[in-house]
Amino acid sequence: MSVLKFPHLFEPLIIGNTVFRNRIFASPQGSSYLDGEQCPTPEVTVYYERKAIGGAATTCMGVRNVDPVSGMNWGDNRVNLRSGHGLSWFRYYTNAISRHGAVPSVELQHSGAFAQQSAMEGHPIYAPVEGDFDGFHALPMTEEQIVSTIDAFIEHAKWAKRCGFGMVTVHGGHGWLLGQFLSPLFNTRTDRWGGSTENRARIVREICKGIHEQVPGLVVELRISGGEGTEDGYGVETGIEIAKSIDGYPDIIHVSVGHATFDEAFTVMTPSMFLPDGVNVKYAAAIKPHIRYSKVGTVGALSDPALMEEIIASGKADIVNMARGLVADPDLPLKARTGNEKDINKCLRCSWCFSHLMNTGQYACAINPEIGREHEYTTEPLKVTHPKKVLVLGGGIAGMQAALTAAKRGHSVTLAEKSGRLGGILLCEADVPFKIHLHEYIENQIRRVGEAGIEVLLNTELTPDQAEEMRPDAIIAAIGADPVTPPIPGVDGANVMHAEYAYTHTDELDGRTVILGGGLVGIELGIYLKNMGRDVAVIEMADKLNCGENRIHEMGVRAELRRNGLETHTSTRALKIGAEGVTCQGPDGEIFFPADHVIIAAGMKGRQREAAAFAQAAPVFYQVGDCLAAKNIYEANRLAFNAAMELGTRW
Ligand SMILES: Cc1cc2nc3c(=O)[nH]c(=O)nc-3n(C[C@H](O)[C@H](O)[C@H](O)COP(=O)(O)O)c2cc1C
Ligand code: SF4
DSSP, X not given: OOSOSSTTTTXXXXXXXXXXXXXXXXXXXXXXXXXXXXXXXXXXXXXXHHHHHTTOSEEEEEEEESOTTTOOOTTOEEOOGGGTTTHHHHHHHHHHHHTTTOEEEEEEEOOGGGOHHHHHTTOOEEESSOEEETTEEEEEOOHHHHHHHHHHHHHHHHHHHHHTOSEEEEEEOBTSHHHHHHOTTTOOOOSTTSSSHHHHTHHHHHHHHHHHHHSTTOEEEEEEESSOOSSSSOOHHHHHHHHHHHTTSSSEEEEEOSBTTSHHHHHHHTTOTTSOTTTTHHHHHHHGGGOSSSEEEEESSOOOHHHHHHHHHTTSOSEEEESTHHHHOTTHHHHHHTTOGGGOXXXXXXXXXXXXXXXXXXXXXXXXTTTTOHHHHHSOOOOOSSOOEEEEEOOSHHHHHHHHHHHHTTOEEEEEOSSSSSSOGGGGGTTOGGGHHHHHHHHHHHHHHHHTTOEEEOSOOOOHHHHHHTOOSEEEEXXXXXXXXXXXXXXXXXXXXXXXXXXXXXXXXXSEEEEEOOSHHHHHHHHHHHHTTOEEEEEOSSSSOOOTTOHHHHHHHHHHHHHHOOEEEXXXXXXXXXXXXXXXXXXXXXEEEEOSEEEEOOOEEEOHHXXXXXXXXXXXXXXXXXXXXXXXXXXXXXXXXXXXXXXXXXX
């Protein structure tokens, strides 16, 4: 008997003396905001703590490198064991996790052949066998070096225990050193560390055994790649053999997939939006029947509690790990447990969080504007001392977030939207399969607006005078952007349309379609149409397609382009559009692209002036979202949330 809708998901798991309160583990995520000694500051602590507050059974601080001299990939964090490194900071960190009932874990890692940072610093780098990797030469590890690397993992596990971690996650996947040892492709040794699966896995067995013997009570999770995800890398059959040969050594075999240093495998490892939910569960499911002693975890593209319940209930895995799902909504476990799963903000798998972390060292999420600022909202935010009458203009992503946050803070909010429905421009992508979670998110926000006591005025495009007459204390303008129409002769022809229109009128696109603009909008639309079986080409005047700043999503896009074979042309500028097609200047001269339909995807121009016209209509004025700078969902939410949080706190 259970009062829970997802009883298997919330069945505690006990390993040794450690209680995991449910089966939802937070997958490793790299840490930023560290102090000069690479210790977690309060800001980094609360990023992980937030997941513990939301009900996850564990949180995992990503990548702590066990070889600070020769083992470092870009941005890896190190531990200075000799100085008793940062004990008080790490104690502060682990206490913050465990006080909410979650088990803090830390990932131990060595980059081996891909220790580029070490190489750049002039240190020799090592791999199972000698070779050139990503432009750097790696030497073969000697027997002594292998043994001392095993010791380094064990010493770091001791350090982790001293710091209060209840679990270590040994990184044996994604192509790093231990993954290189496990891989028949990377490990062609013929001594006792290579030559057979048994031998190749010896290093991880020794590490797990050593930790258990020398650090009793510490739970050992071993992350492996169930398949390498590259053309010549190993597949799931080898993944099964590896798992069999390590069964019982780690407490948990965490079955990830892919390789961190190959683009095509990166977005399998961190599945792009083009892949289905739970795409990698099959690897754990294939491995699990062969495993008798260790528990088995799965990871990748999980955010639906019903799917996760099914995974546990059917025995495909014992544990579901989530990284981005708990960034988009750290309260996912609590919401699922309490039957509020409809309120979960499912991760869009846009990978903005990962790219942003790599690009800027900052935590962020496209749809969760509290990420990176958790420290302000898990304690007391500034009190609203003067509740306001707030008028929000525009019911798109930014407008809805501003209205919701302002209402939650106790302000009286009116939301005016010029069209007949909330949701904004991205509503046009409602039918796109790889945007399903975006659509769900928008629908959720619309529902929340309906439940938040916000006065919604649809079909209402206010003028600045009308807004002023409503006497608001504050106006938040979120009136969006308009599509850019490039001055190409023929652009006003009957066969030409904008991308937004095309998304919602795909039935009109018979024959051949040419999309002008190889930015994200044009490429994604092209992928969508191509997946529908349409004859479509994307033309871009720059010398490469442009996915914006989102490096990881770009990898996913490129993988999808390789898969679906969308025709693209770069360094190609449209000269004129006619009824028969588009004449372009290509790299080799003039070229004609026959087309029945031409879609313009030339970017968006923020309605900056129109929004700024409201600046005098209320004592306080904010301009947020695309009408400030047409960028992305993250920027829209970030500014909208911030404006609404500020309201009424100082005046
Ligand atoms: C921002 C970010 C940082 C990550 N950092 C690490 C890391 O330090 N170590 C690691 O093994 N995996 C890391 N990952 C990969 C995740 O642990 C996880 O395997 C992957 O994102 C797939 O799970 P998901 O679909 O639930 O996000 C990171 C992922 C993200 C999004
Ligand atoms: S930024 Fe995108 S991929 Fe990352 S957690 Fe948020 S919604 Fe998911």
